[in-house]
Amino acid sequence: MHIKKWAGICRNVMLWVLPLFFSLSGGQVLAQEMEDCMECHGDSTKVSKVPRIERETGEVKVVSMLVDKDAFMHSAHGLSKEGFTCTDCHQDLSGVYGEHAALLQPVDCVTFCHDDPGASYLEGSHVGHMKEKEKEKKRAPPTCKECHIGQNSMRETPVKDDPFHRGQINQMCSGCHEEYKLTYCTNLHGQLASLGYCNTDIANCSDCHGGHEILKSEDPASQVGKKHIVETCNKCHKGADQKFVKHIAHPKFKRPELYKDLLKALKDRDLKKIASDPQSYLMLIFLMYMGIIGFTFTAFGTHSLLMWFRILQDERKGEDGHGH
Numbered sequence: 001m002h003i004k005k006w007a008g009i010c011r012n013v014m015l016w017v018l019p020l021f022f023s024l025s026g027g028q029v030l031a032q033e034m035e036d037c038m039e040c041h042g043d044s045t046k047v048s049k050v051p052r053i054e055r056e057t058g059e060v061k062v063v064s065m066l067v068d069k070d071a072f073m074h075s076a077h078g079l080s081k082e083g084f085t086c087t088d089c090h091q092d093l094s095g096v097y098g099e100h101a102a103l104l105q106p107v108d109c110v111t112f113c114h115d116d117p118g119a120s121y122l123e124g125s126h127v128g129h130m131k132e133k134e135k136e137k138k139r140a141p142p143t144c145k146e147c148h149i150g151q152n153s154m155r156e157t158p159v160k161d162d163p164f165h166r167g168q169i170n171q172m173c174s175g176c177h178e179e180y181k182l183t184y185c186t187n188l189h190g191q192l193a194s195l196g197y198c199n200t201d202i203a204n205c206s207d208c209h210g211g212h213e214i215l216k217s218e219d220p221a222s223q224v225g226k227k228h229i230v231e232t233c234n235k236c237h238k239g240a241d242q243k244f245v246k247h248i249a250h251p252k253f254k255r256p257e258l259y260k261d262l263l264k265a266l267k268d269r270d271l272k273k274i275a276s277d278p279q280s281y282l283m284l285i286f287l288m289y290m291g292i293i294g295f296t297f298t299a300f301g302t303h304s305l306l307m308w309f310r311i312l313q314d315e316r317k318g319e320d321g322h323g324h
């Protein structure tokens, strides 16, 4: 009986107290490591002495070295169950305590942690397109950190539903696809997004096209290709079918500069092309609509103007009649 009781107590210690002890001390080591860094990086007066240079604009900047621990804890890595410490990412500082070199290695997202999404992005055809354009000195392809940037720092990698991140993705895509951004904003999705509603309800560029593997819509494997478009719209529009997805995502009719294809087809009498493109129906209907409105207002205006002259004339005649 006595032995059994002691065995029970021992087992309880093993089962409850030891793991608790280890997890607490593990947490403490973790916290201690962060505190080491925060001793300086919690100080709002610290700024970089060596200026940082913005990659795209070449702008020279003085960056604050203040780390907002709360914002970090609410970011994708802070929320993760693994409990990241500073040196998991700033690996060149592991084992370094106190003062350190001013310029560190940029954090490498791919090598140690994200080789899967890294590969799907870096080996995708879209990055290939971007690189071709880069040669023409247009824009460099965005890096992992530029798309997954937090509101204050690249360190605060947002979770995927973060409205700021979703708005940022729209902006990132629009930087290279101005025409598609303008036409997206002609649509209800884009109108809502440009009013600042960037939550997960409203489709941003990546909800339809994807984030890492972006394919042409003609490619059946594309998220907006024949095979997957119903599924893509169904994420938000339950019950969407083949008919629903005929909706035009990038209507051109409100932008005069996008009429050139239609004008060319009209000039070449290419009726087949006009008939096969739903955009041309929209454009023609819009032109007719504007024509009718224009005609109505001109006719109405001229009519009113003539009536007005007539009334004036009649009044003057009446006054003249009074005088006699």
Ligand code: HEC
Pocket (backbone or CB within 6 Å): 033, 036, 037, 038, 039, 040, 041, 046, 047, 048, 049, 050, 051, 052, 065, 086, 087, 090, 093, 096, 097, 098, 099, 100, 101, 102, 103, 104, 105
């Ligand atoms: C003794 C104070 C001090 C401590 C402790 C400290 N830092 Fe720093 N850190 C600085 C200062 C000052 C700068 C700005 C350097 C400059 O621009 O001159 C800086 C810059 C940085 C930068 C930016 C480097 C770059 O290339 O732009 C990172 C990242 C960084 N620290 C991370 C850490 C991490 C992680 C720890 C903990 C392991 C840590 N620091 C501990 C003072 C400190």
Ligand code: HEC
Pocket (backbone or CB within 6 Å): 034, 037, 038, 041, 063, 064, 065, 066, 067, 072, 077, 084, 085, 086, 087, 088, 089, 090, 105, 106, 107, 145, 152, 153, 154, 155, 157
């Ligand atoms: C998930 C990875 C990650 C973790 C964890 C992380 N950082 Fe960073 N940090 C970055 C990235 C990315 C940058 C942007 C510069 C770069 O590309 O290296 C950065 C930049 C910085 C800078 C430069 C100022 C700035 O905002 O650009 C400082 C200072 C810094 N980190 C300190 C810390 C401290 C202190 C911790 C721990 C509390 C920490 N970091 C944890 C990824 C991380």
Ligand code: HEC
Pocket (backbone or CB within 6 Å): 109, 110, 114, 117, 118, 119, 121, 122, 142, 143, 144, 145, 147, 148, 159, 160, 165, 169, 172, 206, 210, 211, 212
């Ligand atoms: C053009 C913008 C863009 C670039 C560049 C980019 N991503 Fe993404 N990434 C996205 C979008 C959009 C998603 C899907 C939704 C989300 O999580 O934001 C995503 C998703 C992810 C996810 C999954 C998040 C989850 O919760 O499932 C990881 C991890 C990731 N990206 C890492 C990377 C890495 C690593 C790189 C660099 C090699 C990179 N991304 C480059 C836009 C981008």
Ligand code: HEC
Pocket (backbone or CB within 6 Å): 125, 126, 129, 130, 133, 139, 140, 141, 142, 169, 172, 173, 174, 175, 176, 177, 205, 206, 209, 210, 211, 214, 215, 216, 217
């Ligand atoms: C750095 C510039 C750049 C950025 C940023 C960019 N793209 Fe592209 N994208 C291109 C280039 C270049 C092409 C090739 C076709 C062209 O010249 O328009 C392309 C092609 C495409 C295509 C057609 C696919 C194909 O294979 O031709 C789609 C769809 C697309 N992009 C959507 C997006 C979306 C969505 C985003 C944001 C997540 C985005 N792009 C961000 C430059 C960019």
Ligand code: HEC
Pocket (backbone or CB within 6 Å): 170, 173, 174, 177, 180, 181, 184, 189, 203, 204, 205, 206, 208, 209, 215, 216, 217, 218, 224, 248, 249, 250
């Ligand atoms: C509601 C879903 C949806 C949203 C949101 C959306 N697109 Fe599209 N996008 C499409 C569809 C469907 C097509 C193919 C038909 C067309 O061209 O209108 C397309 C075509 C394109 C093309 C031409 C290449 C191709 O694959 O045919 C580009 C580039 C593009 N979109 C970029 C963007 C950008 C940039 C945004 C965000 C500003 C965006 N799209 C938002 C559905 C969408």
Ligand code: HEC
Pocket (backbone or CB within 6 Å): 188, 189, 200, 201, 202, 203, 204, 207, 208, 224, 229, 232, 233, 234, 235, 236, 237, 244, 245, 246, 247, 249
């Ligand atoms: C991320 C969610 C999301 C995705 C994905 C999405 N939509 Fe929408 N869409 C919305 C929201 C929100 C509205 C606003 C009105 C509403 O609640 O229906 C809307 C409105 C519309 C409307 C206006 C008519 C209406 O119901 O008021 C059409 C048409 C439409 N979407 C078509 C599409 C098509 C086609 C696709 C796929 C290519 C698509 N949407 C993908 C969220 C989405």
